Amino acid sequence: xxxxxxxxxxxxxxxxxxxxxxxxxxxxxxxxxxxxxxxxxxxxxxxxxxxxxxxxxxxxxxxxxxxxxxxxxxxxxxxxxxxxxxxxxxxxxxxxxxxxxxxxxxxxxxxxxxxxxxxxxxxxxxxxxxxxxxxxxxxxxxxxxxxxxxxxxxxxxxxxxxxxxxxxxxxxxxxxxxxxxxxxxxxxxxxxxxxxxxxxxxxxxxxxxxxxxxxxxxxxxxxxxxxxxxxxxxxxxxxxxxxxxxxxxxxxxxxxxxxxxxxxxxxxxxxxxxxxxxxxxxxxxxxxxxxxxxxxxxxxxxxxxxxxxxxxxxxxxxxxxxxxxxxxxxxxxxxxxxxxxxxxxxxxxxxxxxxxxxxxxxxxxxxxxxxxxxxxxxxxxxxxxxxxxxxxxxxxxxxxxxxxxxxxxxxxxxxxxxxxxxxxxxxxxxxxxxxxxxxxxxxxxxxxxxxxxxxxxxxxxxxxxxxxxxxxxxxxxxxxxxxxxxxxxxxxxxxxxxxxxxxxxxxxxxxxxxxxxxxxxxxxxxxxxxxxxxxxxxxxxxxxxxxxxxxxxxxxxxxxxxxxxxxxxxxxxxxxxxxxxxxxxxxxxxxxxxxxxxxxxxxxxxxxxxxxxxxxxxxxxxxxxxxxxxxxxxxxxxxxxxxxxxxxxxxxxxxxxxxxxxxxxxxxxxxxxxxxxxxxxxxxxxxxxxxxxxx
Ligand SMILES: Nc1nc2c(c(=O)[nH]1)N[C@H]1C(S)=C(S)[C@@H](COP(=O)(O)OP(=O)(O)OC[C@H]3O[C@@H](n4cnc5c(=O)[nH]c(N)nc54)[C@H](O)[C@@H]3O)O[C@H]1N2
Ligand SMILES: Nc1nc2c(c(=O)[nH]1)N[C@H]1C(S)=C(S)[C@@H](COP(=O)(O)OP(=O)(O)OC[C@H]3O[C@@H](n4cnc5c(=O)[nH]c(N)nc54)[C@H](O)[C@@H]3O)O[C@H]1N2
Ligand SMILES: [Mo]
Numbered sequence: 256x257x258x259x260x261x262x263x264x265x266x267x268x269x270x271x272x273x274x275x276x277x278x279x280x281x282x283x284x285x286x287x288x289x290x291x292x293x294x295x296x297x298x299x300x301x302x303x304x305x306x307x308x309x310x311x312x313x314x315x316x317x318x319x320x321x322x323x324x325x326x327x328x329x330x331x332x333x334x335x336x337x338x339x340x341x342x343x344x345x346x347x348x349x350x351x352x353x354x355x356x357x358x359x360x361x362x363x364x365x366x367x368x369x370x371x372x373x374x375x376x377x378x379x380x381x382x383x384x385x386x387x388x389x390x391x392x393x394x395x396x397x398x399x400x401x402x403x404x405x406x407x408x409x410x411x412x413x414x415x416x417x418x419x420x421x422x423x424x425x426x427x428x429x430x431x432x433x434x435x436x437x438x439x440x441x442x443x444x445x446x447x448x449x450x451x452x453x454x455x456x457x458x459x460x461x462x463x464x465x466x467x468x469x470x471x472x473x474x475x476x477x478x479x480x481x482x483x484x485x486x487x488x489x490x491x492x493x494x495x496x497x498x499x500x501x502x503x504x505x506x507x508x509x510x511x512x513x514x515x516x517x518x519x520x521x522x523x524x525x526x527x528x529x530x531x532x533x534x535x536x537x538x539x540x541x542x543x544x545x546x547x548x549x550x551x552x553x554x555x556x557x558x559x560x561x562x563x564x565x566x567x568x569x570x571x572x573x574x575x576x577x578x579x580x581x582x583x584x585x586x587x588x589x590x591x592x593x594x595x596x597x598x599x600x601x602x603x604x605x606x607x608x609x610x611x612x613x614x615x616x617x618x619x620x621x622x623x624x625x626x627x628x629x630x631x632x633x634x635x636x637x638x639x640x641x642x643x644x645x646x647x648x649x650x651x652x653x654x655x656x657x658x659x660x661x662x663x664x665x666x667x668x669x670x671x672x673x674x675x676x677x678x679x680x681x682x683x684x685x686x687x688x689x690x691x692x693x694x695x696x697x698x699x700x701x702x703x704x705x706x707x708x709x710x711x712x713x714x715x716x717x718x719x720x721x722x723x724x725x726x727x728x729x730x731x732x733x734x735x736x737x738x739x740x741x742x743x744x745x746x747x748x749x750x751x752x753x754x755x756x757x758x759x760x761x762x763x764x765x766x767x768x769x770x771x772x773x774x775x776x777x778x779x780x781x782x783x784x785x786x787x788x789x790x791x792x793x794x795x796x797x798x799x800x801x802x803x804x805x806x807x808x809x810x811x812x813x814x815x816x817x818x819x820x821x822x823x824x825x826x827x828x829x830x831x832x833x834x835x836x837x838x839x840x841x842x843x844x845x846x847x848x849x850x851x852x853x854x855x856x857x858x859x860x861x862x863x864x865x866x867x868x869x870x871x872x873x874x875x876x877x878x879x880x881x882x883x884x885x886x887x888x889x890x891x892x893x894x895x896x897x898x899x900x901x902x903x904x905x906x907x908x909x910x911x912x913x914x915x916x917x918x919x920x921x922x923x924x925x926x927x928x929x930x931x932x933x934x935x936x937x938x939x940x941x942x943x944x945x946x947x948x949x950x
Contacts, residue, residue: 257280258278258279258280258285259278259279259280259704260276260277260278260279261276261277261278261279261702261703261704262274262275262276262290262699262700262701262702262763262765262766262767263275263276263277263683263684263701263702263704263766264370264683264688264690264699264700264701264767265300265304265307265683266367266368266369266370266373266683266688266690266701267303267304267366267368267369267846267849267850268366268369268395268846268847268849269301269434269435269436269694269846270434270435270438270550270586270587270692270693270694270695271295271296271301271435271436271437271438271692271694271695272295272369272690272691272692272693272694272695272697272699273289273290273293273295273296273300273301273304273437274289274290274292274293274296274699274766274767275287275288275289275290275296275300275304275307276288276289276290277684277704277705279704279705282705282706283705284308284311284312284684284704284705285308286308287305287307287308287684288300290766290767293697293699293766293767294416294695294697294769295415295437295692295694295695295697296437297437297440301436301437302844302856302859303844303845303846303850303856306853306855306856307684309853309854309855310682310850310853311682311684311685311705311708312708313666313852313853315666315667315852316665316666316679316682316708316709316711317664317665317666317667317671317677317678317679317680317709317711318679318708318709318710318711319334319335319679319709319710320334320335320336320337320339320340320676320677320678320679320710321333321334321335321674321676321677322334322335322339322340322343322675322676323674323675323676327653327654327656327673327675328653328654328672328673330672332677337678337710337712337720340676340678341720341721341723341724342724343676344661344676344721344724345724345725347631347659347675348360348631348659348725351630351631351659355627355628355630356386356627357385357386357387357605358386358387358388358608358609358627359388359627359628359629359630359631360385360387360388360629360630360631360632360633361387361388361390361611361619361629361631361632361633362378362382362387362388362390362633362634362635363390363613363616363632363633363634363635363637363639364377364378364390364634364635364636364637364714365392365394365395365613365636365637365642366395366636366637366846366847366849367635367636367637367638367665367680367849368636368683368688368714369690369693370683370686370688370689370690370701371593371688371689371690371691371739371740371743372687372688372689372714372715372736372739372740373636373686373688373713373714373715374636374714375593375598376598376715376718376739376743377635377636377714377715377717377718378390379598379599379600380598380599380600380718380731380732381718381721381722381727381732383599383600383601383604383605383607384600384603384604384605384722384727384729384732385725385727386604386605386608388608388609388610388611388624388629389607389608389609389610389611390610390611390613391610391611391612391613391936392613393612393613393614393931393935393936393937393938394613394614394642394643394938395551395555395938396550396551396554396586397934397935397936397937397938398554398559398560398563398932398933398934398935398937399549399551399553399554399559399560399562399563399585400586400588400935401560401934401935402554402559402560402561402562402563402564402567402934403563403567403583403585403586404589405564405785405791405794405796405797406563406564406567406568406785406790406791406792406794407567407576407583407778407783407785407790408783408784408785408791409589409590409783409784410585410586410587410588410589411587411589411590411777411778412584412585412586412587412694412695412696412777413546413579413580413582413584413775413776413777414695414696414775415437415438415441415694415695416441417579417580417776418441418442418444418445418450418546418580419444419445419448419450419580420544420579420580421445421450421544421545421546421580421581422449422450422451422542422543422544422545422580423450423451423453423538423539423542423543423544423545423546424442424445424450424451424452424453424545424546424547424548425453425454425455425539425545425546425547425548426442426452426453426454426455426456426462426466426548427455427477427547427548427549427553427566428455428456428477428549428550428552428553428554428562429456429462429548429549429550429552429553430456430460430461430462430463430552430840430841431462431548431550432460432461432462432464432465432843433460433461433462433841433842433843434550434552434841435550435694437694438548438694439462439465442462442465443465446465446467451467451468451538451542452465452466452467452468453466453467453468453469453470453535453538454466454468454469454470455469455470455472455477455480455553456469456470456471457471457472457473457474457836457838457902457903457906457908458471458838458840458866458901458902458903458906458908459471459899459900459901459902460840461843470527470531470535471526471527471903472525472526472527472903473524473525473526473836473903473905473906474556474836474838474906474941474942475556475557475558475562475812475836475941475942476524476525476526476558476808477525477553477558477562477565477566478558478561478562478564478565478566478806478807478808479516479520479521479524479525479565479808480521480525480527480532480535481562481565481566481568481569481806482512482513482515482516482521482565482806482807482808483516483517483518483520483521483522483525483532483536484532484535484536484539484569485509485513485516485536485565485568485569485572486513486514486516486517486518486521487518487532487533487536487537488536488539488540488572488573489510489513489572491536491537493536493540493541493573494540494572494573495572495573495574497574498571498574499571499572499574501781502571502574502576502781502783502789502790503571503789503790503791503792504787504789504790504791504792504793505791505792505793505794505804505805506792508792508793508804508805509568509792509793509805509806512805512806512807515807516808518532518533524808524810526903526905539569539573540573543573543575543578543581544575544578544579544580544581544582545573545575545581546570546575546580546581546582546583546584547566547569547570547582547583547584548584549563549566549567549583549584549585550585552840552841552941554932554937555932555937555938555939555940555941556932556939556940556941556942557809557811557812557813557930557932557933557939557942558808558809558811558932558933559932559933559934559937559939560802560932560933560934560935560937561803561806561807561808561809561933561934562808563585564806565806565807565808566583567583567790567806568792568806570582570583571790571792576777576778576783576790577774577776577777577778577779577780577781578776578779579776579779582776582777582778583777586693586694587691587692587693587694587695587696588691588693590691590696590753590770590772591691591698591747591751591753591754591770592747592751593743593747594743594746594747594749594750596746597742597743597746597747598743600729600731603729603731609624611624611629612931612936613639613643614643614644614929614931614936614937614938614939615929615931616639616643616648616649616652616929617643617645617646617647617648617649617650617651617652617929618645618648618929619652620632620648620649620651620652620653620655620658621648621651621652621655629658630657630658630659631658631659631660631661632653632658632659632660632661633660633661633663634660634661634662634663634664634670634671634674635662635663635664635680635714635717636663636714637670638664638668638669638670638847638848638849639670640653640668640669640670640672640673640915641668641669641670641848641912641913641914641915641922641924642847642848642911642912642924643924643929644924644927644928644929644938644939644940645889645890645924645927645928645929646890646915646921646922646924646925646927647889647890647925648929649924650673653670653673654673659675660673660674660675660676661674661675661676661677661678662674662676662677662678663677663678663679663680663714663717664677664678664679664680665679665680665681665682665711666852668848668852668914669848669914669915669916672916678712678717679708679709679710679711679712680711680712680713680714680717681707681708681711681712681713682708682711683701684703684704684705685703685704685705685706685707685708685711685713686701686703686707686713686714686715686736687701687702687703687713687736687737687740688700688701688736688740689701689740689743689744689759689762691770696753696769696770696772697767697768697769697770698754698757698762698767698768698770699762699766699767699768700740700759700762700763700766700767702763713736715736715739718732719732719733737759740759741759744757744758744759752771752773753770753771753772753773754770754771755771756768756771757770792805792806793805802933802934809933811942812942812944813928813930813939813942813943813944814831814834814888814944815829815834815887815888815889815943815944815945815946816887816888816889817889817928817929817930828946829886829887829888829946833874833875833946834887834944834945834946835867835871835905835906835907835944835945835946835947836905836906836907836943836944837865837885837906837907837908837909837923837926837927837941837943837944837945838906838907838908838909838940838941838943839908839909839910839911839923839924839927839940839941839943840908840910840911840941841910841911841912842860842910842911842912842913843860843910844856844857844859844860845860845912846912847911847912848911848912848913848914849912851912851913851914851917852914852917857917861895862894862895863894863895863909863910863913863918863922863923864894864895864896864897864909864910865883865885865894865895865896865897865907865908865909865923865947866897866898866899866901866902866907866908866909867883867896867897867898867899867902867907867947868898868899868900868902868903868904868905868906869898869899869900870904871904871905871907871947872896872898875947875948875949876949877896877898877947877948877949878896878898878949879896879897879898880895880896880897881895881896881949881950882894882895882896882949882950883895883896883947883948883949883950884947884948884949884950885907885909885923885926885945885946885947886926886945886946886947886948887926887943887944887945887946889925889926889927889928890921890925890926891921891925891926892918892919892921892922892923892925892926893918893919893921893950894909894923896947907945907947909923910923911923911924911940924940926943926945927940927943928940928942928943930942
């Protein structure tokens, strides 16, 4: 029997972006494993993706378009053809556009796949041509992206392997043992070679368990911690004045600002002892080279942007940007920005109109976005009913009888339940795409390995059908996937030398290619692509935007009621002094809500839980293993209590991503806030106050 081996890419939201090989026999994938030659993947896959064929061939895969026949959310469907589905969508949209304009239609997509075509181009070209509302894609790392760009000019990252040159690694509010497994394996290797590991996280994560030192600050206070470290470093005159003068703007202003963050104040804010702040500062300046790994979990709060700004300041203070084994590891996304025109075709489209912040979906559907009102929602590659904050509002919005909702999905998710039309989507094995990683500088090609299951279609194929239905005949709405990739690659390569030599032809035979990064250590040439060409400790651009131009920390706490109508209850059921700070971080066994319906992984993950410190549990009569109600003015959910000293007193932790319908109807996002953070419309999931009680 002929077995074909096909190169592919893991499509999930993870910095590792693994290269994979699928073996296909008679049109069926029979084996799925890691590419042994890829420098990051190194021949092994994480526990989530190893059983990927169970996901692809899951018996719940949607295979045909469906039309709602009962009331919204009743689960009554009728199978229809693609032609009928398109005609139905076209009929609804034409009527909506005639009455309200195309901005009454909102596409909602995010991280189901991170592919260039199936995520990015599918989220731009057709929707721009339609003139739909634009989605502000700020649910994940918007604040840190903005902050890092303003401070350093671009997001660039040392290679994972450069960690072998580091003597100290601070993993700051990041849990790579779960969220970047191949980076974690590199950390373990570096540790064996003598690198010290410090983890800063209010929870004893799988990563923190490997640390030489685990510091547990109060959530949302890391900006103050970084400023306190800086204060201590400068007080001892251990900062690199020469480097600061040569390579930064705003050192004088920053120095004055640091005076506001003496260790005593920082200790009171962060809950980290003065001695520990001093020790951390001392280790950071004296054990060199030292590198800080920053990711997005630490900035999903009110202070997120300023947290990232403050952390970016530390390698500048100590002159460690451009030093092999030193500096900052945030993201590789800045090496390549896909050519704007090829992605958007905005010059051939109606002028981009209204932006809707994806964190405010519920509020937008319930009337906050009013002129014109949102009359239709098209969801693909996302599961907002499970993953967007303040789920009570999202679900109330989705239940609107006058909202025409289309969901393009692999599975009948919490969101698809409320659709008028459900369209079946292909998995990564059934589609073609190009991927660039955000953890490393590699471009990889995902070749379609098997035919679509049933009548499933890829995102891009659906965009082509929608374009035809709406009567748009521009060729850039009908190209095949390889032509789109070719066009975007070529247009981007004209101005960006890092893509030199990367072609679809080579990618098809080799699977992946490394970008040509020069210099390989970020900023080793001393050039920072900011307006001043230097590290902007003081940012004029931010000042002009009305933002604090210097790193700082604000004492803003969620009160558990933003967006809810809890005012009456505030002094009754929810006494402020009994509030706990809730973090809903990444689960180990799923990728947000993707894979969270797979029986094998669900078995390993167990009942949805919330971790609580023994002192906090005792004060509430909560026993280990019992069901508890987690609630605030926005909503509530039920979880199993895990009583553990692995969380800071005053802090509770419940992983994100559980499907409400597979539990008892609600997940943790029924409590999270849809308030926006300090920069770039950032989500603030971890600025969350809740009350816990036995059920
Ligand atoms: N297994 C798995 N992998 C994933 C995902 C997943 O759901 N599951 N999600 C993917 C996605 S979408 C993303 S964006 C990345 C996220 O990758 P990470 O940023 O690593 O993930 P998080 O768990 O969101 O946050 C990391 C840690 O931040 C801590 N934290 C929260 N608030 C604070 C704070 O104020 N201060 C400090 N110091 N720590 C804080 C949490 O306790 C958590 O352990 O992971 C990706 N990879
Ligand atoms: N409480 C809490 N909630 C959070 C977070 C948190 O820290 N705490 N983190 C937030 C973050 S960082 C992120 S990035 C978001 C992620 O939220 P989402 O971007 O919504 O990601 P997923 O939950 O993985 O849902 C992706 C959906 O896309 C579908 N899908 C996969 N591939 C395709 C495809 O090719 N086509 C189509 N049409 N569909 C596809 C999958 O079946 C899945 O249902 O969640 C956010 N939610
Ligand atoms: Mo994310």
